[in-house]
Amino acid sequence: MTRVAALRAGPRYSSFEMLQQPPDLPDDQALARQAQSGSRAAFDELVRRYQKKAYRIAFGILRSPHDADDAVQEVFIRAFRYLPSFDLARSFEGWIMGIAVNQARTLRSRRRSPSGDTARIAAPGRPASDSETHLAALQAISALPEKQREAMLLCLNTDLTTQEIGEILGCSRGAAGVHLHRARAALRKALGPVLPSTL
Amino acid sequence: MLKPCADLEAYHHRDLDDGERASFDAHLSGCASCRAGLDSLRAMDDQLRSALSPSWDDLSGKIRARLEAGTSRTTRIAVVNPIPRLAGLAAAAAVLVGAVYLLSRPKAPAPLDLPAPVSKAVEPAPLVPPPPPPLPQPNEEFPEPPVEKPEPPPPPPAPVVPPAPPAPVEAPRKTSSPAKTVAVRAHVEKGKVYLSTDRSMVTDVLSGQEIVTEGAAVLAQTDATRIEVGPESRLSYPDARPGVHLAEGTVTIDRAGGEETICTTPQAEVRYESTRLSLTSRSGTTRVLMAAGSARFLNLADGVARHLGRVQVEEDVRRDLEDAISRRVGIAVPEDRLPDRRLLHIVEETSLFLRRGQEMLRVRWRGTSGRRPASPTRLFPCGT
Numbered sequence: 001m002t003r004v005a006a007l008r009a010g011p012r013y014s015s016f017e018m019l020q021q022p023p024d025l026p027d028d029q030a031l032a033r034q035a036q037s038g039s040r041a042a043f044d045e046l047v048r049r050y051q052k053k054a055y056r057i058a059f060g061i062l063r064s065p066h067d068a069d070d071a072v073q074e075v076f077i078r079a080f081r082y083l084p085s086f087d088l089a090r091s092f093e094g095w096i097m098g099i100a101v102n103q104a105r106t107l108r109s110r111r112r113s114p115s116g117d118t119a120r121i122a123a124p125g126r127p128a129s130d131s132e133t134h135l136a137a138l139q140a141i142s143a144l145p146e147k148q149r150e151a152m153l154l155c156l157n158t159d160l161t162t163q164e165i166g167e168i169l170g171c172s173r174g175a176a177g178v179h180l181h182r183a184r185a186a187l188r189k190a191l192g193p194v195l196p197s198t199l
Numbered sequence: 200m201l202k203p204c205a206d207l208e209a210y211h212h213r214d215l216d217d218g219e220r221a222s223f224d225a226h227l228s229g230c231a232s233c234r235a236g237l238d239s240l241r242a243m244d245d246q247l248r249s250a251l252s253p254s255w256d257d258l259s260g261k262i263r264a265r266l267e268a269g270t271s272r273t274t275r276i277a278v279v280n281p282i283p284r285l286a287g288l289a290a291a292a293a294v295l296v297g298a299v300y301l302l303s304r305p306k307a308p309a310p311l312d313l314p315a316p317v318s319k320a321v322e323p324a325p326l327v328p329p330p331p332p333p334l335p336q337p338n339e340e341f342p343e344p345p346v347e348k349p350e351p352p353p354p355p356p357a358p359v360v361p362p363a364p365p366a367p368v369e370a371p372r373k374t375s376s377p378a379k380t381v382a383v384r385a386h387v388e389k390g391k392v393y394l395s396t397d398r399s400m401v402t403d404v405l406s407g408q409e410i411v412t413e414g415a416a417v418l419a420q421t422d423a424t425r426i427e428v429g430p431e432s433r434l435s436y437p438d439a440r441p442g443v444h445l446a447e448g449t450v451t452i453d454r455a456g457g458e459e460t461i462c463t464t465p466q467a468e469v470r471y472e473s474t475r476l477s478l479t480s481r482s483g484t485t486r487v488l489m490a491a492g493s494a495r496f497l498n499l500a501d502g503v504a505r506h507l508g509r510v511q512v513e514e515d516v517r518r519d520l521e522d523a524i525s526r527r528v529g530i531a532v533p534e535d536r537l538p539d540r541r542l543l544h545i546v547e548e549t550s551l552f553l554r555r556g557q558e559m560l561r562v563r564w565r566g567t568s569g570r571r572p573a574s575p576t577r578l579f580p581c582g583t
Contacts, residue, residue: 040266044259051258060251069258076262137250155212156248162214173214181208184240187247 028092036083043083047076050093053157054100060153061104063142071107075100094164101150101168140190148183151176207233211240424460427451429479449479454492468497 026034026042028049034042054075059068079086079096086095141149147169154165166176209215210223227233428434432448442461443450452462456473463469464480467487474492479485487496497504 044263047259047262051262055258056252065254069256072258073262073265076258077265080266133250137247141247141251152247156244156251159213162209162212177209177212177214180212184208184243188243191247 029088032083032086032092033088035080036086036088043080046079046092046096050096051076053093054096056157057097057100057150057153058104058107060141060157061101061150062108063138067107068104071100071103074107075103078103091160091164093158094160094168097154097158097160098168101154136191140187143190144183144186147171148179148186151179152183152187155180207236208240211237424457425453427453445478445480447480449477449481451475451477465499467499470495470497 026045028046031042031046035046051072054072055068058071058075059065062068062071075096078099086092141152144152150169151165154160154168160168162176162180163173165180166173169176169179171179206215206219206223210220215223227237426443427450429449429451432450433446434448434450435444435446442463444463446465450462452471453475454460454471454473459470459472461468461470462478464478464485466480467485469476469478469487471492471494474494475490476492476494477488477490479488487494493506495504495506
């Protein structure tokens with residue numbers, strides 16, 4: 001499937017996921033149902049599907065690879081524990097990302113002094129110019145107000161709708177849209193010199 | 200009315216319904232400005248996603264290892280409604296008083312079966328010994344939530360079963376494995392219905408897995424052990440050995456004799472034969488109060504064992520704060536297993552913070568009754 005075809009396939013899938021996920025895999029709800037029935041393999045598949053997204057969300061909030069690692073493990077431990085209470089009528093992605101955001105917030109408040117010094121965050125394996133862009137993007141997104149930052153992270157890394165993002169953030173769909181709009185404007189302003197071709 | 204050019208971000212954010220989206224798709228084909236804007240948004244996202252992408256390791260193995268290391272699948276915690284229930288609850292409690300259950304515990308975990316009624320029983324259950332004088336109560340760690348106090352509850356209803364001990368012996372039940380059978384019964388004392396107070400109700404019995412209380416209850420075991428279970432407690436009967444596991448809450452165990460029995464908590468293990476003790480497990484802390492007899496107390500964190508004598512001894516074990524948190528988030532009880540759904544709050548959000556050097560857990564609850572505040576907040580001190 002080409003990238004363009006993937007983008008036109010529908011609003012529920014980002015180009016990133018569509019290019020990676022074969023079409024004949026069971027959907028999330030089927031896996032969640034199996035996992036609720038005790039299938040560890042189904043739960044493992046859900047972990048495989050969402051751990052990277054959860055990691056990116058956690059990393060964006062915590063700004064520490066180690067903390068993000070801890071947070072993601074805890075996210076799925078809790079998801080497993082509370083899976084029986086998951087409502088199959090809901091989006092599994094929305095549910096797991098809600099846990100991820102809450103867990104990252106909890107861990108951040110527990111750390112008390114979040115690792116806000118983005119300059120300390122290593123970007124191993126990246127070229128120097130790429131690393132510079134990485135740090136600039138991290139600093140720009142770190143400078144956003146909390147809701148804007150979380151809304152942007154969810155928008156960038158998940159397939160959630162604005163409505164679902166609003167539910168996770170505890171605000172309305174309209175408010176979530178406003179958070180996203182303001183976040184984009186702030187990022188354009190901050191990252192213009194670094195990413196001029198697109199911003 | 201959709202304003203195509205103005206809704207570019209909404210389109211990009213998957214914020215349009217199917218009709219609006221189709222309309223916008225049609226508009227896109229004829230609007231170069233919107234197409235350019237959309238391309239710019241997508242390019243911006245791609246750039247940001249790429250720039251913010253951290254180095255990342257597959258965590259599946261670690262997660263699987265942690266789950267296999269014994270993460271509990273018990274998921275249900277009944278949360279007490281601090282507002283005393285009035286007539287409806289009193290009536291429900293009165294009905295519960297008459298309820299006596301025999302839990303025949305299956306060898307394999309069974310899915311959420313209600314306990315079998317005792318009417319099928321065949322073998323006499325031992326009488327409950329008269330209740331001993333109460334133990335000194337451990338300090339209440341959780342303060343009452345800041346909610347308005349309604350008028351006091353009405354007097355307990357007339358007991359449905361004869362009030363004075365010996366309580367009516369339920370029809371016994373033939374079991375192939377008596378060691379795995381435990382009688383759970385409502386307790387009636389001096390005309391007072393033990394479960395009839397506003398906070399007393401055995402809310403959920405998970406077959407072979409866990410017993411959850413909202414209020415105090417009494418478990419009269421077939422081996423003549425009497426266990427008073429405090430409010431908001433969770434306990435289970437492990438298959439492999441005699442004794443109980445207290446996941447959270449308080450139990451007061453009164454045991455006249457017999458073989459050594461083990462009561463465990465997430466942090467500690469207490470072995471006893473003939474004793475009277477109170478065991479509390481909350482906020483990652485286990486506390487033992489000895490009233491009679493002796494016990495061996497093992498701190499599971501460091502493996503150090505202590506002998507507790509006749510005098511009152513307290514022993515605290517502190518565990519990782521994460522455990523205290525994980526026991527209180529994402530909690531739900533199936534509504535169809537609740538006697539009164541208005542009793543239920545569901546934890547909605549938690550956060551941990553430091554206040555004057557004390558770690559505090561803030562929990563926001565979602566009320567299920569329209570007559571109460573929508574999202575009351577409650578603070579719990581963490582640890583000792």
